[in-house]
Ligand code: ADP
């Protein structure tokens with residue numbers, strides 16, 4: 001004998017019911033004995049609750065909801081059964097039954113009250129309607145089916161809405177009933193009855209329980225819970241997209257999963273199955289051939305420590321503390337008997353080893369009641385001031401990792417806290433079940449999804465981890481970066497087990513978001529342009545915060561100074577930053593320090609390698625030197641591609657102004673070349689390098705030694721500026737000739753020596769590494785204790801969208817590796 005149960009989502013629509021009829025026809029044809037339990041059609045229980053509560057307020061609009069309910073069932077009958085006697089019989093019977101419901105609702109409307117007892121009766125119409133209609137449909141399909149109202153076989157107390165089952169009596173009745181009724185019984189889930197024939201229910205989701213009670217009564221071979229997902233998954237698939245089916249788990253593991261919120265199995269279901277050692281299978285109605293999950297005594301020998309992750313979305317945490325608790329025996333007994341008297345269910349308990357405080361989690365609705373009960377139990381101590389008033393914290397969730405093998409593996413909690421910490425999630429309280437089957441952590445409710453995803457990534461390595469990118473600025477660098485990500489994604493997934501999703505992007509006009517990751521095909525520009533959402537940085541940042549995704553990284557590809565003012569808030573939300581934008585790092589030293597401190601505090605990364613030398617490894621090389629104990633004596637660099645180009649070409653063969661003009665035409669300089677020639681931009685780069693070495697400089701401390709002739713900087717327009725250069729051809733020619741006479745060439749070099757930083761033109765001879773510099777290359781020369789005789793040189797293209805984007809990309813990957 002097998003007991004099958006189909007849930008509300010599996011019978012939400014007539015076409016789905018047809019699929020179930022096919023499944024059952026196969027069972028019947030195979031000769032297996034079976035009985036089948038049905039939930040109400042999906043959403044029906046909720047709608048019955050709603051119509052009763054409308055009626056209870058004295059509002060006659062409950063009638064509309066009732067009509068929709070009645071019509072839904074009549075429509076289903078029409079769709080499932082062809083015109084004829086059986087359809088008529090079914091429709092008439094339903095109509096009669098629904099008349100009773102209508103009268104009942106009218107009664108609620110009149111007395112304006114729906115007691116739990118009345119509600120259970122109202123709710124029974126959901127299962128009674130669905131099971132009856134499906135029983136008739138099965139008969140039509142040639143299965144000798146018989147409708148069974150579970151009130152006939154399941155006996156409970158009068159604890160309406162969540163009645164306790166009288167097991168012995170129930171099992172006895174079930175056995176007798178099934179012996180006398182050999183046909184295929186089609187049973188209403190969820191409903192039961194108490195003494196006097198009163199209708200009770202087993203609690204929301206209780207149809208699973210009905211199935212396991214029947215199975216236990218009949219000592220069945222198996223229970224099959226058919227639902228809308230492929231078994232028990234490693235986490236709730238609505239919250240963790242990468243969750244996958246757990247093929248096998250023990251009763252104890254399944255019990256912990258369901259106790260900690262995995263709705264797929266109603267918690268009380270497992271007890272009868274466990275007692276009678278009946279295996280339980282969770283199967284997918286939409287994918288019947290998939291094996292799903294087997295829950296039994298057998299523990300899987302795969303050695304996997306964490307079997308699954310689950311969460312309870314909304315709890316309140318109460319804390320009793322004070323010196324009066326220290327070393328006094330019987331405290332817990334008093335505390336919990338006080339709570340038990342009030343009927344408060346405790347979800348989780350934690351006690352610090354110091355015994356100065358005990359915290360426990362309860363449902364939010366129970367919080368006030370629980371607080372009162374505990375204050376009463378400790379009235380005497382509270383009055384004397386040795387125990388503090390009970391603290392209540394709300395808007396919290398519990399996440400739990402569950403697995404039987406956890407106790408054999410060290411380092412599990414470490415991994416758990418690391419994953420939470422790196423995502424900036426604060427653990428409010430921690431509890432480890434004494435059976436060591438679970439470790440549960442109380443966290444802010446808003447972080448629940450992020451925590452589930454972060455933990456899923458931390459414990460299920462077979463999967464790849466996802467980085468969530470938010471990109472601002474999709475001009476030359478930004479769009480190159482997007483292309484590089486698209487081209488490299490497959491490699492990253494295969495080789496690094498990493499997936500990069502661009503969740504949000506913005507330019508100065510528009511922004512778009514997609515939690516599933518924006519398409520990065522060639523049309524993303526069009527989609528951004530067509531977006532209805534105007535660009536607004538505050539909104540962009542707010543959205544990023546609200547999405548609260550694990551491994552979030554903000555990428556600023558602009559040179560905008562307004563964006564940088566958001567960095568602090570972004571890091572504070574535990575979102576890492578990668579950026580070529582120099583504004584934040586070259587603003588005040590205090591701000592630079594603050595950003596670093598916030599990143600450290602939040603356990604996230606703030607990286608800006610491309611601030612200096614574009615894609616060249618300049619800042620990371622400097623950090624490696626410092627981290628490994630080297631001491632920086634001097635840093636010199638040609639840190640600007642435009643200045644490099646201009647001076648490398650200034651060999652006396654052409655006038656200076658002509659070279660600058662050419663550089664501008666080739667797009668090597670800013671539209672106003674003075675931005676480059678003044679040394680200001682290079683000054684910011686050496687400033688950043690100085691700060692990285694630990695020298696607390698401000699922009700004003702950088703000495704900019706101008707070599708430009710008088711009037712050049714003051715010229716009103718760029719044209720006027722070129723005129724000044726042209727008028728001073730002799731001056732430039734002499735600079736070059738004098739250098740040449742000494743066997744030297746001119747270079748624009750930024751220098752940091754000790755605490756002094758400067759930018760200026762220098763004449764260098766063949767001994768200098770800068771002598772042979774060519775094209776628009778950057779070159780950075782580190783003279784250190786270790787690299788004293790022959791300095792360490794980093795050289796290569798220091799500008800251009802391709803290399804800069806690649807630098808940002810590499811940095812994103814580096815952050816990704818750190819985050820998980
Ligand atoms: P039914 O109507 O079949 O009883 P439920 O809605 O009660 O279905 O339970 C199935 C739902 O449970 C799934 O759709 C899924 O969203 C949720 N769920 C939560 N945690 C898990 C988990 N770990 N594995 C599978 N499903 C889960």
Ligand code: ASP
Nearest residue numbers: 039045190204205206207
């Ligand atoms: N119909 C009931 C509910 O929605 C019972 C169940 O579906 O298991 O809670």
Ligand code: MG
Nearest residue numbers: 007205263264
């Ligand atoms: Mg259910």
